[in-house]
Amino acid sequence: MEAVKISPKYQIVIPKKLRDALKLLPGQKIQMVVYGNRIEMIPLRNISEMKGFLKGIDTTIERDPDRL
Secondary structure, three states: OOOOOOOOOOOOOOOHHHHHHHOOOOOOOEEEEEEOOEEEEEEOOOHHHHOOOOOOOOOOOOOOOOOO
């Protein structure tokens, strides 16, 4: 866990260890979400980077007999 300080302009610096782990780049957009009493930062990715991320997922589901 890393601690950061909020500047007078409400800016923070993402520690290098976290930037490297998430492969963040300058200018990249990050979605900020309030979750309970914390803020979660979710890096936005290009749709082309999403290709294949669901590979191997089990898509079989049980259906009710009246649903086809």
